[in-house]
Amino acid sequence: MSGLSENNLHTTGVAESEADSRRFHAQFERAEPICESGQLQADVQLERDRTVGHGAVHVLTFDIEDWFHLLDNDSTRTVSQWGSFVPRIEANVDRILDLLSAKGQQATFFCLGWIAEQHPDVIRRIDAMGHEIGSHTYSHQLVYEQTTEEFKRDLAKSVTVLEDLTGKKVRSFRAPGFSATEDCTSMFDTLAEFEIDVDCSIFPADRAHGGFRDFASAEPVTIECRGARIREFPLNIFRFQGRRIVFSGGGYFRLLPYWAIRGMMQRSGYVMTYFHPRDFDPNQPVIADLSRSRRFKSYVGLSSAFKKLERLISDFRFVDVGTAERRVDWSRVVSI
Numbered sequence: 001m002s003g004l005s006e007n008n009l010h011t012t013g014v015a016e017s018e019a020d021s022r023r024f025h026a027q028f029e030r031a032e033p034i035c036e037s038g039q040l041q042a043d044v045q046l047e048r049d050r051t052v053g054h055g056a057v058h059v060l061t062f063d064i065e066d067w068f069h070l071l072d073n074d075s076t077r078t079v080s081q082w083g084s085f086v087p088r089i090e091a092n093v094d095r096i097l098d099l100l101s102a103k104g105q106q107a108t109f110f111c112l113g114w115i116a117e118q119h120p121d122v123i124r125r126i127d128a129m130g131h132e133i134g135s136h137t138y139s140h141q142l143v144y145e146q147t148t149e150e151f152k153r154d155l156a157k158s159v160t161v162l163e164d165l166t167g168k169k170v171r172s173f174r175a176p177g178f179s180a181t182e183d184c185t186s187m188f189d190t191l192a193e194f195e196i197d198v199d200c201s202i203f204p205a206d207r208a209h210g211g212f213r214d215f216a217s218a219e220p221v222t223i224e225c226r227g228a229r230i231r232e233f234p235l236n237i238f239r240f241q242g243r244r245i246v247f248s249g250g251g252y253f254r255l256l257p258y259w260a261i262r263g264m265m266q267r268s269g270y271v272m273t274y275f276h277p278r279d280f281d282p283n284q285p286v287i288a289d290l291s292r293s294r295r296f297k298s299y300v301g302l303s304s305a306f307k308k309l310e311r312l313i314s315d316f317r318f319v320d321v322g323t324a325e326r327r328v329d330w331s332r333v334v335s336i
C-alpha cells in the first residue's frame with residue numbers, strides 16, 4: 001500500500017485532464033505483472049488471445065471483519081473496545097453473498113473468530129452457500145507483535161469457533177493486515193501444528209502493517225516447515241512507475257479506475273484478491289482518531305467500489321482457494 005496518498009493521486013489513479021488521462025492510460029497499458037516463478041504467467045500468455053482469463057487462476061477472497069476492525073489504531077485496537085461500535089457486518093456480508101450467488105461465483109472467506117462468536121449466522125450463511133471458510137485469527141492482532149504462544153492461543157480460539165459452527169476442518173489462513181513478515185517464520189510452524197496447510201498471508205511489497213517485500217515469489221509456492229509443506233498463495237503484484245503495486249483489494253482497488261483493474265486482470269495468470277465487507281459500505285461511520293493518510297486509505301472510493309466489484313465478478317471467472325489449490329501443478333512451483 002505504500003505510495004497511496006492524496007499527494008500522489010495524480011500519478012496513481014486520478015487524472016485531471018484528457019492529456020493526463022491518455023498518459024495515465026498508456027502507462028497502465030505498459031504495466032506488467034512481477035512474478036519470479038513464471039509458471040502461471042506463461043500459461044496465461046498462451047491463452048491470452050483466446051477467452052479473457054481462460055487458463056488463469058483468479059482467486060476470490062474476503063476477510064470477514066467489521067468496519068471498526070482497523071489495525072494499529074488506538075480506538076479500535078482490542079477486543080474490549082469493539083463492543084462499543086454498532087455492527088454492520090450482517091448486511092454487508094449478505095450483499096456480497098447475494099452478488100456471488102447471482103453470478104455463480106465461489107470464494108474463500110477468512111473469518112475472524114470474534115465475528116463468528118458475535119454473529120454465528122454470518123458464518124453459517126457463508127458456509128451454507130458452499131463457500132470456503134478459513135481463519136483470520138480470533139482477535140485481529142498484528143502477527144509480528146505477538147509472541148509465538150500468543151499467536152497459537154489466538155489461532156486455536158478462532159479455529160475452534162469456526163469448526164464448531166461449520167463442522168468442517170479449517171485448512172486455510174490469512175494474517176491480519178498481511179502481517180506475516182520476515183520475522184514471523186514461526187507462524188508457519190504454528191499453522192502446520194494446526195494442520196492448516198494453505199496460507200494467504202504474504203504481501204510481497206512494502207506495506208504499512210507488514211509486507212514481505214523480498215519474498216521469493218508473487219505466485220504460489222510451497223514453504224517447508226516442521227516436516228510439513230504449506231501451500232502459499234501470496235498476493236500478486238504489478239510494477240508501475242517503479243513501484244510494486246497491488247490492485248486486487250484494499251485502497252488501490254477502490255482508487256483505481258475499473259479499466260485499469262480489468263487490464264491488469266487480463267495480463268495476470270495469477271490473481272489473489274482481498275476484499276472486506278467495509279470496502280463496499282459508503283455509509284459506515286468514520287473512525288475519528290485515524291491519521292489523515294489512514295483516513296484517506298480507509299475511505300477512498302467507497303461509493304463506487306461495489307459497482308466495480310460487480311463488474312469484476314461479471315467479467316472474470318474466479319475460484320476459491322481450495323479450487324485454486326487443485327488447479328496449480330505443485331510439482332512445478334518453487335519450494336522455499
Ligand SMILES: [Zn+2]
Pocket residue numbers: 063065069136140175176177
Ligand atoms: Zn483483517
